[in-house]
Structures are given as structure tokens and as C-alpha cells.
Amino acid sequence: MEVIDRYVHEIGEHLPWNLRADVEAELRSLLQDSLEERARAAERPPDPLLAEAVIRDFGAPEEVAKRYLPQDQYLIGPRLFPAYQLAVKIAVIVVAAASGGLFIAAIVGSAVGNREGPDLLAVAHTIWRVAMGVFFNLALVTLVFAIIERVQARREATAPEWSPAMLPPVKDPDRTSQAGMVLQMYMILAFAVLFNFYPEWVGMAFVNGRVHLTSFLKPAFATYMPLVNTFWALDFALHLTVLSQGRWRRETRAAELALGLYGAVILYLVITGPPLFMFDFRVKAILKGVLALVLMGSASRLYFLLRRRA
Amino acid sequence: MVQATRRDSLRENLGLEFRRGALVLAVLSQLRQEQYGYSLKKALAERGLEIDEGTLYPLLRRLEAQGLLRSRWSLEDGRPRRYYRTSALGEAMQGDLAADWLSLARAMERLLR
Numbered sequence: 001m002e003v004i005d006r007y008v009h010e011i012g013e014h015l016p017w018n019l020r021a022d023v024e025a026e027l028r029s030l031l032q033d034s035l036e037e038r039a040r041a042a043e044r045p046p047d048p049l050l051a052e053a054v055i056r057d058f059g060a061p062e063e064v065a066k067r068y069l070p071q072d073q074y075l076i077g078p079r080l081f082p083a084y085q086l087a088v089k090i091a092v093i094v095v096a097a098a099s100g101g102l103f104i105a106a107i108v109g110s111a112v113g114n115r116e117g118p119d120l121l122a123v124a125h126t127i128w129r130v131a132m133g134v135f136f137n138l139a140l141v142t143l144v145f146a147i148i149e150r151v152q153a154r155r156e157a158t159a160p161e162w163s164p165a166m167l168p169p170v171k172d173p174d175r176t177s178q179a180g181m182v183l184q185m186y187m188i189l190a191f192a193v194l195f196n197f198y199p200e201w202v203g204m205a206f207v208n209g210r211v212h213l214t215s216f217l218k219p220a221f222a223t224y225m226p227l228v229n230t231f232w233a234l235d236f237a238l239h240l241t242v243l244s245q246g247r248w249r250r251e252t253r254a255a256e257l258a259l260g261l262y263g264a265v266i267l268y269l270v271i272t273g274p275p276l277f278m279f280d281f282r283v284k285a286i287l288k289g290v291l292a293l294v295l296m297g298s299a300s301r302l303y304f305l306l307r308r309r310a
Numbered sequence: 311m312v313q314a315t316r317r318d319s320l321r322e323n324l325g326l327e328f329r330r331g332a333l334v335l336a337v338l339s340q341l342r343q344e345q346y347g348y349s350l351k352k353a354l355a356e357r358g359l360e361i362d363e364g365t366l367y368p369l370l371r372r373l374e375a376q377g378l379l380r381s382r383w384s385l386e387d388g389r390p391r392r393y394y395r396t397s398a399l400g401e402a403m404q405g406d407l408a409a410d411w412l413s414l415a416r417a418m419e420r421l422l423r
Contacts, residue, residue, distance in 0.1 A: 023371070026347070026392045030367060033348035059364035067368035070375075 001051040004031050007061060014065030023068055031055065076145045080152070083178040084145045090186055091137040099130035140189060144240070151244040174248040181243045185236060192232045195225065221276045227266050234259055253305055260298040267291040333361060335411055337369060338404035341379060344395040370394055378403055 008027050012020045034054045039046040058064060076084050103126060168175060194201060195217075202216045238259060242252050267287055270276060277283040340353050347367050354361055373379045378400035381392050396404060 025390060027367070029389055029391055030347045030363065032389065034363065037348075057362065057364075059362070064364045064368070067365065068371055070372075 001035065001046065001048065003048055003051045003055065004028065004035070007031070007055045007058075010061040011065045014062055015068060019068060031058070034058075074149060076142070076149050077153075080145055080149055080178075083182050084141070086179050087141045087145065087182045087186060088138065090183060091141050092134070094186075094190065095130070095134045095137050099133070103127070103130070136193075141186070144185065144189075148240065148244050151240075155244065168247065172247070174253075176242055176247055178243065181239055185239045185243070188232050188236045188239070192229065192236075195228065216278050218276050218278070218280075220274050224266070224270055224273070224276070227269070231259070231263055231266055234262070250305070250308070253301065257298055257301045257305065260294055260301065264291060264294045264298065267294065332411070333359075333365070333369065334373065335404065335407045336361075337366070337373065338378065338396055338400055338407065341394055341396045342401065342404070344393045346391040346393050350394070373400070 005028075008024050008031070011027060012024045015023055031051075031054055034057075035046045035051055038050050038054060042050060044050075199217055199221075200215045238252060238255050241255075242248055245252070248256075267290060271284050271287050271291065336354060336359055337350070340350055345353065347363075347370060350370075351361065351363060351366055354366075370379060370381075374381055374394065377397060379394045380397045381394045383390055383392055385391075
């Protein structure tokens, strides 16, 4: 019966290839059984109308196929979903704010010195870049959460049995806020993308009513990028680990301290290096302040670690 | 009218929830003798348990994937049929689940009396 073939084929289309042939063969045989039974009850030979009644009772192909698949398979499961929603909102807000600014900058920038009005091609080009930025951001956020989901699923499979002794105290300094961690990871990614792929945007500014896209960073800064990128990659991995573990542990606290010291070394090299920024002197004065804060932060982390060990 | 529809839908969902677990036990109990999908459906229906095919056949596959059933293909009257029966694990599981079921049924009977 042609309608049964089409139905079985449609179910097969929603199944993984390794299940498809076997399930299709079984379904075809079972539907044929049902059809014959129905024909006997109706006291007439099987026909397309009876076949349609059989498959209508069976259900929509997508629904039937779904029941053949393993249950509870998620790209991003219910536990991480609220944090994922938050991350997507942050991504959309950040990109919307940046794109609004860029859009205005593109119109103003292309209108200046152009008597015939804004350069529509330049505006269209900016819109295209913004659209790609949105797509890239959302894809990145989804990818990160899918990785966390896999890591957590694997960790849970080997986790020891829960006991009340594992309950953390009410005031727990090691408890992490999922939203906070996600926001920090997003900031790391945003900085990494900005400095690596759009360094000219770092220096975008309005001066005397005109848009300047001259990079704030001098070419020599590129020699420091491998160090900075390594820092961001390690920081991102640390946040990912803490997020998947649900709280800070002694090892991750130690890694945070080591990473802080590595960041301080990079800052020191940047401060004592050749001119790297527009207004180099002023920027480096700010960076000296940042270095002092980083060192104080590392000292307090070290104290925290030693005190807990004692 | 809306109230009645909502009540029907809620009743269906709640009913499905406790039926879902019972179906596994019902299927395991009937597959101590080898059967193919359609004959199993009929056997269940004859004993008062109607189950739609779109639910039953995928359930057989899932139970097989969990090691509770085993299956083999057989050619009958020129038609290939997949026959299922409980594995050793499935039989042991059927015994355990049946004991749980009877204990639950006794408790429910006391609660609802």
C-alpha cells in the first residue's frame, strides 16, 4: 500500500541511520498486520482508506519517530537552560547596543564629507557585519553551553552517591552564581573576538563630531597578543570548569591565583615595553593601577587559600 | 465548557503518568512467551489493557536496548516479523516490578477505601 510506504519512509527520515532500516522493516510488517485486521473487521479487502485509518491511529511520523529515540537527550538540558537564556539575552543586548552605535557611526561617518548624503554601501556593509556578529555570538553561546552540558553529564555519570555530608554551608564563599560566571565568560569571549578580529574597533571614537576608526592599539601590540590570548583561553577554561563543577574548589582557587599572577606578568611586560597605545603614557599609568589591583587580589587569594589549609 | 476541557486534559495527563510505568510491567509479563508486536498488542487488549501501537512498538525497542528483551526476525507466510521475549534480566526485573506493583496496589487500596 503506497500510503503505508510513504508513512514508514517519513518516520525513517526522523530516525538515526543506524536504526532506520530495522525500524522501517518492523513498522511495515506491523502496519500490514493492523491493516489486515481492520479489513477483516470491515469485511472488505484492504484499501487506501483503511490504510489511512491505520496510520492515523498510529500517529504523526515525527511523534512516532521521537518515541524510538533515547529519552532525555538535550543539547542544553533543563538545569542549564535558565543560564543559557540569560546568556542569550546578554549576547543580544550587547550586540544590539554595539550595532546601534555602529549604525549611527556608519551613517554619520559616511555622511561627513559626502555632499550626496550617507554612503549607503558603507551602511549596508556595517549592517552585514552586525548581522554576522549576532549570528557568531549566538552560535558561540550555544556551543559553550552544549559543551558544559556534555561535561556535566559525564561528571554526573561517575559522581559518587550523594550524601547529606556533601551539603555546603548556607554562607558558602565557594558557591558560584551561574549568571555571574556566564557573564564573565561572555566578557572574555567578547574581548577576545574584539582584539583578535576587530582591533580597529578598539579605537573607535567621536572627535569633533567625526567618527575615527584609527586603532587605539599600535602595531607593536600584536607581539603581545599570543600572551593575552593564552591568558583569555586559560581564564575561559577555568570559568568553564568552575561552572560545570557548580562551585569553587581548592584546585580551581589555586588555578585562579596562578592565572592572576600570569596576568600580572603580562601587564608588567606591557607597561615596561615599547609604546603600544595612542596616548601611551596615560594608558600605562592606568595599567599600573590595574597591576596594583591584580597583585592585591592575588595576595588576598593566597591568604584565603593558606588560611583554609591551616 | 473550557473548565471541562481543561479537566479532561489534566485527567489524561495524570492518567498517562501512572499508566506509563505500568505498561512496562504489563509488556514484560506478556513476553515470557515469544510474541511479535501485533500479537502482543492483541494479547494485552484481550486482558483489558488497550495500548496504542505508536507507543507500544517503540517501547519494545527501548526495553530491548535496556537489555530487558531480546528479539529475532522470522519469516512467516512470506512476511518478516520481529519476535520479542524477555531476557534473563527482563524476567528478574518483571518479578521485582510485580512485587512492587502488588505492594503499591495494596497500599493504594487501603488509602482509597
